[in-house]
Amino acid sequence: MAAVTPVMARELAVAQKVCVRPIMRRVIDRDTDTDQRVAIPCGSTRESVCPSCAHKARILRMQQCAEGWHRTEEPEQDSATATATRPDDLLEEGEPGPDPVRGEDSQDRARRARSTRRRDDVCELPRVTPSSTTVGAVYSAPNGREYRPSMFLTMTLPSYGAVGSGGIPLDPDRYDYRRAALDALHFAKLVDRFWQNLRRCAGFKVQYFATVEPQARLAAHLHAAVRGAIPRQLLRQVIRATYVQVWWPSFDRAVYVDRLPVWDGEEYVDPDTGAALPTWDEALAQVDADPDARPVHVARFGKQADMRGIIAPSADAERAVRYLTKYLTKAVADPISDDADEWDPAREAHIDRLHTELRYLPCSPQCANWLRYGLQPKSPGAGLAPGRCPAKAHDREHLGLGGRRVLVSRQWSGKTLAGHRADRATVVRQALLTAGVLAPDVERLAADTLSADGHPRFVWTDTKTDPISYSRVILESIAERQRWRTQYEQAKAAGGSVDDRSATAQPP
Structure with a gap:
């Protein structure tokens, strides 16, 4: 099978709503003496820069607009x-x-x-x-x-x-x-x-x-x-x-x-x-x-x-x-x-x-x-x-x-944009927990997690990526997103209706 080129990986990332220009970080686990690369979404709001992150930003603004308009x-x-x-x-x-x-x-x-x-x-x-x-x-x-x-x-x-x-x-x-x-x-x-x-x-x-x-x-x-x-x-x-x-x-x-x-x-x-x-x-x-x-x-x-x-x-x-x-x-x-x-x-x-x-x-x-x-x-x-x-x-x-x-x-709406973003994340966690599915551990590599010696367990450093590594990281991010999406859809089907817009009850 032919190798996936960076261009192919980018097109697939756009289709799957995955960040196409992630910020790469190297995380060293001091307890296990291992390291891994972590792709952090760039968070751009411009479609010409990153269509996926811009789409997420627009969806969040739509939620903010709808939630406050007809209170x-x-x-x-x-x-x-x-x-x-x-x-x-x-x-x-x-x-x-x-x-x-x-x-x-x-x-x-x-x-x-x-x-x-x-x-x-x-x-x-x-x-x-x-x-x-x-x-x-x-x-x-x-x-x-x-x-x-x-x-x-x-x-x-x-x-x-x-x-x-x-x-x-x-x-x-x-x-x-x-x-x-x-x-x-x-x-x-x-x-x-x-x-x-x-x-x-x-x-x-x-x-x-x-x-x-x-x-x-x-x-x-x-x-x-x-x-x-x-x-x-x-x-x-x-x-x-x-x-x-x-x-x-x-x-x-x-x-x-x-x-x-x-x-x-x-x-x-x-x-x-x-x-x-x-x-x-x-x-x-x-x-x-x-x-x-x-x-x-x-x-x-x-x-x-x-x-x-x-x-x-x-x-x-x-x-x-x-x-x-x-x-x-x-x-x-x-x-x-x-x-x-x-x-x-x-x-x-x-x-x-x-x-x-x-x-x-x-x-x-x-x-x-x-x-x-x-x-x-x-x-x-x-x-x-x-x-x-x-x-x-x-x-x-x-x-x-x-x-x-x-x-x-x-x-x-009485909330900042960060508050609306937290609402959307809470919706996903509640749906997964209701269906008995463990939510993705977003703090699994947190910098404030300490080892037995009292020092940070995970050490974050900058890293550069080559075209081959870029394609691999993008494909891993796509696979992770697809897995999370499948779990979420299954949780919604098993747990009943879910309010996709907010985790808090809203006036009728």
Whole structure:
């Protein structure tokens, strides 16, 4: 029989949902003086990197979305989610908010006072008495049936120019790439402001599970599962009235292009005169002192928005959960459709134009690109150079969307993503134990297992793998997964029905 090549092993691993690029570790058992190689899943969320791990990550997000969407009781918060950074907008991992990489921190806002009067070109928003509830209201139908609807909401950024099929600009020279890039860089703050405004107008702590995805034209749009029903007229009003003003120093004119500022050990100075560049605080003070100063950018949502009611359990709710998580495994620059050509010169040119614009735009107060405009970034250090900011928002893969792709409010399900992952593992163990099958010993090589001498029994070290060893490890992982899957299916058949989504009882 011919040997299994790495390519064959990878294709088989993808088919069996086994990690195709595992992290290899060598584990030495000090008690038996033996060693073995252990393959640890890479955990990537990108299909282009590892389809199997990306699939598992998407399934976990689907569970998280479904579990919190149509709750009828307030979720109980565990200790990991009970700590909030802000009383009006409790943040969980992945939710946008005050981030020193993307904007001002709380100390900056405390020192710098600016008028909170709303812009003249936006409408005022209503204020209602706030409520601490997070679940939606109950409605009664004429037949006496009670139901608690929720919502599916889609919002996007405005137009930057006419586009044709595939989202390609009809006239790239007239397409506003600069505005598109700036909107992408500040999209997370715009989304955060929307939820703040909506909660103040809706009168309860609106909870959501949202995903950020690129349209074909590469502009970001947001899909959100919103718990509870909110009048569509109010939603449209909040969308129109939501904006983010960026009060930064001007970056319209490049000062250093062919020559770059020099780090003298304490600050950046002009390479010719040796004069220190203005600091970030000095530049902001100048903006504050100018009575005619205007924000360098104002981000708003576009006019297109879609909102519809969803009632669970229903086929519509299940389809909406799948749609919400459909593109989470793709990078921003990846083709939206699986049927799209892998190489489209017009699309690649569109991506290149947007990426070129993003390369030198500042993404945050700490961005190295401020040196290009004759200004020292906040908290400068040696080695900074314009066009080489390490923030992922400048990467071609992200195209300005440097934040997380999944945004989840803290009181969505009362659990962190790790908690949902533990639930899924507990489901498997309970099913196996009910059927009298020993669950896989996940701690069989635990680093905290001690020998008789009180020292760790298992010693973990890094190891490299060759193509032959790679194929063998992948095949062993596939065989192990198939064995576990067979045991689990037999346990489910012997032990009755099993809730595949969670190990905890959920409200009906």
